Each structure stands twice: as structure tokens, then as C-alpha cells.
Amino acid sequence: xxxxxxxxxxxxxxxxxxxLSLQLSRGACVALIxxxxxxxxxxxxxxxxxxxxxxxxxxxxxxxxxxNNEYRRQIGYMPQIGRYPENMTxxxxxxxxxxxxxxxxxxxxxxxxxxxxxxxxxxKMRTLSGGTTQKVSATLAFLFHPPVLILDEPTAGLDxxxxxxxxxxxxxxxxxxxxxxxxxxxxxxxxxxxxxxxxMQEGKLxxxxxxxxLKAVTGQKTIKEAIVHLLKTGAK
Amino acid sequence: xxxILKYVTLDILKNRIVIIYAVVLALFSWSAFGLxxxxxxxxxxxxxxxxxxxxxxxxxxxxxxxxxNNEFIELLVSHPVRRSMIWKALFAGLSxxxxxxxxxxxxxxxxxxxxxxTALIMIAAGVLLSVIFIAIAFxxxxxxxxxxxxxxxxxxxxxxxALLFDGLVLFLYFQFADYPIEKPVVLLSALSxxxxxxxxxxxxxxxxxxxxxTGAIFKNFFGNGWGLIxxxxxxxxxxxxxxxxxxxxxxxxxx
Numbered sequence: 001x002x003x004x005x006x007x008x009x010x011x012x013x014x015x016x017x018x019x020l021s022l023q024l025s026r027g028a029c030v031a032l033i034x035x036x037x038x039x040x041x042x043x044x045x046x047x048x049x050x051x052x053x054x055x056x057x058x059x060x061x062x063x064x065x066x067x068n069n070e071y072r073r074q075i076g077y078m079p080q081i082g083r084y085p086e087n088m089t090x091x092x093x094x095x096x097x098x099x100x101x102x103x104x105x106x107x108x109x110x111x112x113x114x115x116x117x118x119x120x121x122x123x124k125m126r127t128l129s130g131g132t133t134q135k136v137s138a139t140l141a142f143l144f145h146p147p148v149l150i151l152d153e154p155t156a157g158l159d160x161x162x163x164x165x166x167x168x169x170x171x172x173x174x175x176x177x178x179x180x181x182x183x184x185x186x187x188x189x190x191x192x193x194x195x196x197x198x199x200m201q202e203g204k205l206x207x208x209x210x211x212x213x214l215k216a217v218t219g220q221k222t223i224k225e226a227i228v229h230l231l232k233t234g235a236k
Numbered sequence: 237x238x239x240i241l242k243y244v245t246l247d248i249l250k251n252r253i254v255i256i257y258a259v260v261l262a263l264f265s266w267s268a269f270g271l272x273x274x275x276x277x278x279x280x281x282x283x284x285x286x287x288x289x290x291x292x293x294x295x296x297x298x299x300x301x302x303x304x305n306n307e308f309i310e311l312l313v314s315h316p317v318r319r320s321m322i323w324k325a326l327f328a329g330l331s332x333x334x335x336x337x338x339x340x341x342x343x344x345x346x347x348x349x350x351x352x353x354t355a356l357i358m359i360a361a362g363v364l365l366s367v368i369f370i371a372i373a374f375x376x377x378x379x380x381x382x383x384x385x386x387x388x389x390x391x392x393x394x395x396x397x398a399l400l401f402d403g404l405v406l407f408l409y410f411q412f413a414d415y416p417i418e419k420p421v422v423l424l425s426a427l428s429x430x431x432x433x434x435x436x437x438x439x440x441x442x443x444x445x446x447x448x449x450t451g452a453i454f455k456n457f458f459g460n461g462w463g464l465i466x467x468x469x470x471x472x473x474x475x476x477x478x479x480x481x482x483x484x485x486x487x488x489x490x491x
Contacts (some may be wrong), residue, residue, distance in 0.1 A: 011490075045490075045491070048313070048314045049313065050310070050313050050314060050490070050491040051490040051491070052488060052490060069316050069317060069318050069319075070316050071316075072314065072315055072316040073316040075314075077314045079314075083306070083307040083310055083311070084307055084308075084311055085247070085305065085307050085308040085311070086304075086307070087247065087250065088247075093311075096243050097311075097315065099239050099243075100239060100240065100312065100315050100316075100317055101315060101316065102239075
């Protein structure tokens with residue numbers, strides 16, 4: 001569904017992405033992991049067309065995403081730090097995004113209801129706590145039944161109850177055969193949720209494996225242990 | 237485009253600055269015409285307002301507005317919206333609100349007190365100057381990510397166009413007074429939209445002596461309809477070029 005061909009991106013001296021190639025297919029729930037500053041967010045932003053790679057190409061459903069924006073209709077994106085127009089209220093932001101998407105489908109209000117967003121529609125984005133902003137981001141990401149979900153640190157900043165609601169929603173989307181891409185630092189949290197692991201370092205792809213295969217190769221029980229084992233032995 | 241434009245315009249109109257700007261413009265224009273017993277003195281006051289204040293407020297407000305709307309831009313970019321649409325909607329929204337504020341503030345008294353042709357030319361010049369300096373603001377805010385630097389560039393550009401340029405032309409004129417340099421000077425004045433507007437209005441009013449040297453030469457050169465058409469086309473170019481350049485840069489910007 002998504003084919004990334006040899007993309008590179010440089011920000012001044014920093015090589016954020018270094019000739020990275022990756023293929024993601026429908027139904028996969030992929031954990032995108034790696035140390036801080038390894039290029040995870042840059043990769044995600046390239047997929048969304050927010051960052052334009054210096055070279056290489058990104059193919060979404062057989063179409064090059066360069067000079068194309070309609071493909072984004074199929075993506076739900078939850079940013080790591082949601083930044084919203086400060087003077088708008090939650091209701092206005094949701095209304096505006098609905099207006100822009102102009103979708104005929106009935107929106108998916110499950111998260112909206114579970115997070116109790118209807119009770120704070122009049123609150124200005126400026127006054128929201130980090131966790132509430134994350135709830136709004138999550139609601140927006142799932143609102144239009146997107147076939148592809150890109151979640152950048154989805155549970156960071158959420159309280160345990162909200163995090164559980166979101167995880168259940170992600171599991172539900174996975175069962176529906178959506179392609180899900182999650183970045184997280186909490187490897188234990190991804191356990192049981194993801195079925196593939198992509199490990200990046202310094203803008204390069206170190207490995208892309210099924211979780212079961214990864215555990216079998218390294219002889220470890222959890223993803224966390226397997227990754228630590230790999231890093232220690234330096235094997236690929 | 238229309239949908240985004242709606243949100244942008246509503247957002248700007250909610251911003252009190254634009255309303256205060258319209259009220260201040262109105263106060264100055266009404267008092268200029270009300271206190272002076274002859275209209276042409278009032279017109280000169282409004283002219284100065286138009287050549288200095290309108291560009292300054294347009295360029296400053298727009299630069300700050302574009303920086304403050306980074307979040308809005310980021311939010312929209314991850315949705316199925318063309319990038320150029322976002323930029324154009326921001327530009328159209330700002331132009332509409334600033335123009336409306338100018339027409340309500342300074343345009344109404346002009347229409348009431350000045351003769352219709354002069355009033356119309358001054359309103360046209362004011363509208364064009366507003367939009368030109370919004371285009372310049374878009375250019376300065378895309379050049380750098382740093383808000384302080386961007387605002388600095390915007391103020392420098394305003395200072396240059398509104399104050400320094402005429403002095404520079406005058407200086408050049410005196411330095412090369414022994415040579416036939418009228419034509420180059422006319423060409424030079426096309427390099428500043430504020431000077432162009434001054435010329436445009438000068439060709440209507442008969443007060444060239446008070447309006448700087450460039451104006452005097454231009455009046456000799458284009459005392460007819462061609463001068464008007466040429467100045468208007470040059471002013472439109474002053475909107476188109478900075479906005480085009482900023483749009484190209486915005487399309488390639490990493491967010």
C-alpha cells in the first residue's frame with residue numbers, strides 16, 4: 001500500500017533520512033522505533049507531504065505522492081505534539097476539519113464520545129492541557145474511517161484511562177484490516193498491539209521484521225528484549 | 237479554497253486589531269477633513285496617512301498573522317488540501333479584511349469630502365498599497381522561520397519603501413544632475429510601490445511641489461492617461477511578483 005523508495009532528507013548538517021526504502025502493506029500494524037532523532041517523525045511527515053524529501057519517491061496505492069494531495073483523504077494522522085489555531089474552540093476545529101474533508105460518510109464518533117469531547121466543545125485550543133490536545137488529535141485521526149492510520153507517540157501525555165480507550169480503538173482498527181503505523185518509545189506498550197517492527201537509526205532502516213520472526217531469531221520473549229538483544233549484539 | 241477562506245476571514249475579523257485599525261483610520265480622516273477649512277489640506281493629511289500608515293499596518297499585521305497561523309497551516313497540510321490553496325486563502329483573507337478596514341475607515345470620508353474622481357483614485361491607491369504590503373509581508377515571513385527576524389525584515393522593507401527610497405532617488409538626481417537622467421529616474425521610481433502611489437495621486441492633485449522629487453519628474457513625464465495605466469499595471473505587478481515568489485517558496489517548505 002505504501003512504498004518508500006530510497007528517500008533522503010537533509011536539514012542543514014543533519015541527515016534526517018539516509019537512502020531509506022520501506023514497503024508497508026494493508027493489514028499491517030507497524031511499530032516504528034528507534035532512538036531520539038533517528039528520523040521517525042521526518043519519515044512520517046514525508047509520508048504526509050509535510051516534509052519534501054531531497055531525493056527518492058513515495059508511492060501511495062500506486063501513485064506518487066508528489067504534487068498530489070487527494071491521497072491524504074485516506075490517512076488519519078495523529079501528531080506527536082498537536083498544534084492547533086489557538087483562538088479556535090475544539091468544536092470549531094472539528095467543524096473546520098469536517099468541512100475541509102467534505103466527506104459523505106458518517107464520521108466515526110466513538111472516540112469523541114468516549115473521551116467526552118462533547119462536554120468541552122466550547123473550550124479554546126489555547127487553554128487545553130497536553131493530554132486533552134492529544135484526545136482531540138486522536139479523535140480527528142479516527143474521524144473519517146481512514147484506511148491508513150499514522151500515529152506519532154499516540155499515548156504520550158494521555159491518562160491511563162484515555163490511553164486504554166485509544167489502544168482499544170487501535171486494536172479495533174487493526175482487526176478491520178487498516179494499515180497502522182505507530183511510533184513509540186514505550187516498547188512494552190506496543191507488545192501485543194503490533195505485528196511488524198521497523199527499527200531506524202540515524203536515518204537508516206536497520207530492520208523490518210514480523211514480531212514473531214524477530215522474537216524467534218533473537219530467542220527472546222518480548223519485542224523490548226528482542227530489540228535490546230539486537231542492539232547489544234550489533235546484529236541485523 | 238472558499239471554505240478555508242471563510243475560516244481565515246472570520247478569524248481575522250474576530251481579531252480586534254483590524255477593527256481598531258479601521259477606527260483609527262476613520263478618526264484621523266474625519267478629523268483631517270473636519271478641522272481643515274479647505275479640502276485639499278485635508279486630502280494631504282489623508283495622503284500621508286495612506287502612504288505611511290496603511291503600508292506599515294498592512295505589512296506588520298500580516299507578517300505577525302502568518303507567523304501566528306503556523307499551527308493552522310500545519311493542521312491543514314496533513315489533510316487533502318492543496319498547499320497553494322492554503323497560502324492563497326490566507327492571502328485573500330488578509331487582503332479582504334485589510335481592504336475592508338481601509339475602505340470603511342478612510343474611504344468613506346474621502347468619498348464624502350473630496351471630489352469623486354480624486355476620492356476614487358486615492359481609495360484605489362490605498363487598496364493597492366494594502367495588498368502590496370500584504371504580499372511583501374508574505375515574502376518576508378516565508379524567508380525565515382524566526383518570527384523576530386521576519387518582522388524585522390518586514391519593518392526594514394517598509395522603512396526602505398516609505399522613507400528611504402525617495403531620499404535615495406533625490407540623492408542620485410543631485411549627484412548626476414549634469415546628465416540627462418530624467419528617464420532613469422522615472423524607471424527608478426517604479427521600483428517602489430509607495431512612490432508609484434504618490435505619483436498616481438499627484439497626477440490628480442496639483443501639489444507636486446510638496447510631494448518629493450520623483451513625483452515632480454513623473455508629472456512632467458506622464459501628465460496623461462498613459463501614466464495612470466502604466467502606474468496601475470506596475471502596482472499590480474508589485475502584488476503579483478512578491479506573492480508568486482512566496483507561493484513558490486511555500487510549496488517547497490518543510491513544515
